[in-house]
Amino acid sequence: MIARHWRGWTKPADADAYEHLLREHVLPGLRTIAGYRGGYVLRSNGAEETEFVVINLFESLEAVIAFAGKDYATPVFEPEAKRLLSRIETVAHHYEVKVGP
Known part of the structure; x- marks a missing residue:
């Protein structure tokens, strides 16, 4: 299993809207x-x-590529996310999961 890790930041006023976008759409x-x-x-x-x-x-990793494309280390954003995020981590990191629930 592969874990894809990425970080982004919002202004406090946009945080609830961004969380809603993630939860309800992404x-x-x-x-x-x-x-x-x-x-x-x-x-x-x-x-x-x-x-x-x-x-x-x-x-x-093939499933990651199906989601993100050949350049899978590049973060993927919804157009609305680009409006809500004030800054982003420019690389998505990938880890092999060794232990899980």
Whole structure:
């Protein structure tokens, strides 16, 4: 299994809207991809910005590529996400999952 890890930040005023976008649109869309095995959205509210850590699980690197394309280390964004995010991590990181629930 492969864990895809990525971080992005919003202004505090945009954090709820971004979380809603992830929960109601992005994650349900990912569930339609063969080999997608679920994900987590982590949120840390700060005074100046809110950090989101998104971890998606895929059964293989091929499933990651089906989602992200050949250049799979490049983050994938919905157009609305680009409006809500104030800054982004420019690379998605991938890890082989060795221990899980």
